[in-house]
Amino acid sequence: MAELVFKRYGGSHQLKIQDAHDLGKIQTLNEALWAATSVPIDNLDCDRVFLSHVDMDKNGRIRTRELKEAQSWLYRMLAGRSHLSEGTDVLRLDDIDTSHVEGQELRKTAEFILNNLGVPQAKEISLQQVRDARSIIANAANNGDGVVPPEAVADADLAQFISSIMDTVGSTMDASNRPGVGKKELEDFFHTAETYLVWKEKGNVPAGKESTDVMPWGNDTPHLYQLVADLEEKIDQYFTQCAMVGFDERAAVQMQLRQKELEEIDFADPEVLRNRLMNAPLGKVDPEGMLDFTSAINTLYRERLLELRDKVFKRAIGEDVKQLTRQQWEKVKTIFAPYRAYVESKQGGAVEKLGDDSLRKYLQGQYRERVNELIDKDRSVADELSQILTAEKLILYQRWLLELANNFVSFANLYDPGIRALFEAGTLVIDGREIMFTMKVQDVQAHKIRSEKSYMCLLYLEVTGRQDREIAFNIVAPVTSSNIGELRVGKRGIFFSTDGCEWDAEVKDIVVNPISIWESVTAPCRQVSDFLKAQVDKLSKVREEKIQTTMAVPTTSGAARDLLLGGGIAIAALGSAFAYIIKALSQVKLSHVLGVLLGIIVIVILPGMIAGFVKIRRRDMSILLEASGWAINVRMRLSIALGRLFTHIPGLPKRARKEKRDSIGKFLKQFGYSSTFSRSFFIVVSIIVIVFLIFQLFMMR
Template identity: 40%
Template sequence: MCASAKLTLHHFGRAHHLRIDSAKDLANVLLLDEAHWVATSAPINTIRGDAAFLELIDSDHDGRIRVCELRDAVIWTLETLTDYSGLEAKSTALQLSAINCESSDGQRIFSSAEKIINRLGSTATDCITLSQIRQIKSEVQQMPVSEAGITLPDAAADEQTSQFIKDVVDTVGGASHPCGKAGVGQEQLGRFCNMAKAYLEWVKTKEQDAGELLPLGEKTEKAFKLFSDLRSKIDQYFFQCQILALDSRMIDQIPPRTSDAENADLGDSQSITHLMAIAPLARPCAERTLDCKGAINPHFVESFANLHQHVLKQLLDEDLDHLTECQWETVKKRLMPYEKWCDSKPEGAFAKLGVAKLQGYLDGSCISNVRHLIDQSHETAFQLDNIRLIEKLLLYQSCLLELANNFVSFPDLYDPTRRAVFEMGTLVMDGRRFNMAVKVIKRADHAKVTALSSMFVLYIRVNDHRCEKPYELAVPVTSGGKGGLVVGKRGVFNDIDECQWDAQVIQIIENPISLNEAMFAPFKRIGQLVTGKIEQLTSGAEKKLDTATQQSMSNVEKAVTDAETSKVQHQAVQQRGLLAAGGLLAGGGVALAAVGSALAYIADKISQNPTLILGGLGGAILAVLLPSILLAVLKLRRRDLSAILEGSGWAINLRMRLSRSQSHSFTRMPRYPRGTKGLRGFRFWVINCIIVGIVVLVVGLGTYYLWIGGFNS
């Protein structure tokens, strides 16, 4: 399709966006300089959409969609289709007649689609759907031989080959098949053959050098196990004997030491076992011999008896009463060839297969049968390539127009009835609905960018049970006031799928939300300051009152205790208590009188020159109010939605200033159902009448004083 040189732009918010409603508009995307695109790059994990579609768009698989990748997708789609009605309808059904068979991929898609339709036996022979293609894709992926050549036992034509595949997996490990099971690929088969040959050579060495490797014949394996269990302990014994031969005083340093025995809990079996395990095999002696029939550590007595009977006596050819260090070295040398042979055993659990079965596998046809099955995987891979190509065209036809309308331009963001692909749902909290929510990957980085947006933003944590862990969202508050929005406040989050989850505020970035809130913010601060001062004065007066009261009560108590000794003193104390109480009352009266005097003074001054006083008061209010209004208007006009997206990793070209209609759309207080009764009762009208009366009275008095002042002048 040839792009038109005439582009149609729409005015959304305070910026111009390309209109993309048809295939012709999509072709015009190629003409639009990327500097005029709303977004030029975006992370996939912040976009709602078909995961396979997003992976196809992300051709370099870096987790981001960029301008060049979206352009390539548009070009490929327009070249592969001749009929764009399905593209404009965002249809998941592909008409075969809409495929351009003259394009490079169109012919493959057409022929493969025909084969799949015949395989399905569908009545609609000229159309294939996304659900059908994914069904076939799943069936092909579940085939016993995957496209990567991973072969399952079910792929074998005979039981012997099937068992061979199982044995390969058990001995050298398998590769993952798309169905989740373990199978055999070319790598596993080659490793099995090499390791099996090495194992057979290893076994053959044992037969060839049996005289040296097996000093006790078939009993050598059992004898070596007994030898290995006690070798370190007997070596330790002779080392300890060497130390004693050097210095007999070292006997006290041989464990367990006296301190070890004293600290041991002899009532605990584990403590006793540990103490015996670190103790010598027998009591060391300077003669460097081991009395085989003498006292042996009870912890090792049974294993040493077996070693003496089946190893020492057999290898040394004599009935030993004492084992010398030289004889022990002889035993180790006799068993050393067998030990080296054991250490050279190849990897893999081949012993359980047996030499005969293993040799049969190497000499038989099982290996060639599996290689033949692996070679067939190329056919599976070819089928899947064609299936994925059809799936790609179906996904582009159904999803590409929507992605372009949320990348090149953002009309869905400005339409209250639709959702942009980066919007995650609606937060219900504080009696309001917050209709814009964007996914946050790293909150700290997001907050740094959002702080420059002049917007009031909530960060919430959503406990979605379908996810492994909670995720975080940024929610802008665009109308009304702060209300009860504080860190820790809870609400519910309704996602796009209409599922509801718990949500909690975890961070707030504060900025003016509305003009009213910004106007009265200075007066709220003044009110808080005055309230704080009053609270300080009140608390100080309360402390003085408490101190005076306590002093009076203590004087009274002292007078009572001294009453028996001095009646005169008792009367004096009572008089002082009464005087103190009187002082308190007098102090309270003085305070009230001071307040009354102040009010009277203010009233007198106003009556003397009402015009000047009221004018000055009004001027002071305007001096505070006008700058507040000006700053509020400037801040509210600077509110920028693009910062919310940029914090999540989007690259935004245009400044997305928040319009008035958007403000009330993104944050709103829902109305009650029509016809709801009891919302405005008698109390509501009484309060409103009182407020109106006060306003009328103030205006009337102001007018009267101004008129009197003008008349007098």
């Protein structure tokens, strides 16, 4: 068994995979020693066709078994593997393993492509050449998919037949993304057409006959049945209402509009009136169960009801009908029952719009045979296209499989500044720093909930820009060194994606955690400071409002005198207090002060430093991947050194020079202002003098 070498990456030991020899070791590596065991493919920035090949079960994820099977297939098809570490998309023909039939066929296909491209002597074939050949075949009339688009057929009549199939039973997209018909659509069409014509024949009245079982009133049956069907529900409702009133006369009152309902009706709105009439009874409800055509009839149905009376009821009953009973109505429905069953059993309606004559023409002609021939001819190049796809797959595996392993079995690429990991989105430049590690995020809120346990300061940004269309996506960027600075919601920066495009970026959310040990130590102090500032602002606002209220009230001379006296007393009190403080400080020994300061450091600051160090050491980048759907084995602890690798403030370029003097002072002098330097110098000197005097005071004691 070959020796397995584990290299230390970011605090954890992971399999070293640098060449084909190392890649072969993943077959014997226990899955528990893999950096990850399951990866969502939408997190990987590489060729999508390659990912679709490795994702064999098409569930949107790559698991350990799938990567192992991909490696096995690659090594079976590739005898020369020295170029795997180069990540090249150019395949040497001599590297193909021709010791088996698959390899021999693949070599023939590669030579066939090169011959068609006019370079028969070439010893290499590129991914672009293979894809060009595939594109040519896909856009040809015969592209191996067994789908025939109408525009690929020269015969106009046959092309129209194919269009009729697509318009009635549907279509399938071919390899060139054009709609057409295949075997399924062809057979579905003929089955549907035959079924429809058989059904339609049952409704025909033979010559010499006036009626059939299905057509009791001959060719008038469809029209007259429609009259019955349109009012059937309303007439049934009427006779039911009559039965209810016959059982209990109080029901008639409930069917009438109440006074309040009448008052609420907007008689100027036709739509409101129509809805009321639609829900009202057909006529005056009769306890005897009679529909009287001579009495008031609901005007919304009156015209259709009278037509039904004259054309159907009179013919069914055999005399003029002034009143319709429920028994007579049931007789009418019984007459049309066979035709109703016929209508409800209708099949093949999808092809009805083509017309009976066209359907018979298609069924009786050679259309089925001719389209089948075109489909078979198209499928004849399927093997050729399949071999081209296999050649594409082999080149993609040669280009990407080793790199995928270094982003799956181990995370070597993540810790190499010269290589981008496949799950990195790009570089964020914001607040004077470069954040090298970023990831795309689909659901910001869900990702944030899980990633809060990473103990990292995280920025969630919306990235926007325009290429051929408006594009917007979200990224997460961990701030791993320096300090929080001016980073806040709404802060803007610029984002460089791995493909070299430049985008606008805006902070939309922040997960706040200490970035450095110093920030962790000073966090409680900042919280207290923020609290005190808030309280001071609150008190200042109250005092300001009180002063404004006081100033708004006119004062007397006595009040002014009292104010002056009070001010003098206050100044005297402040002077006395200051003198007392100076006297008290002069009695304190310097050693006592230093001891107290040292005690404060030991009791407060030292535990904070220890806690801050522990919290910084707990930062874990693997949580970010897990929040994006990865299954991670290794803990990706973020050390201080790694933090500087992923987030840094760039220094000035080589041979650059800083000018210390601020040019603002020169411009201020032009307007007659004193130099900012002299003022700053005076402040510094004053502070030094005060400190010196205090020190002398302690020494005197």
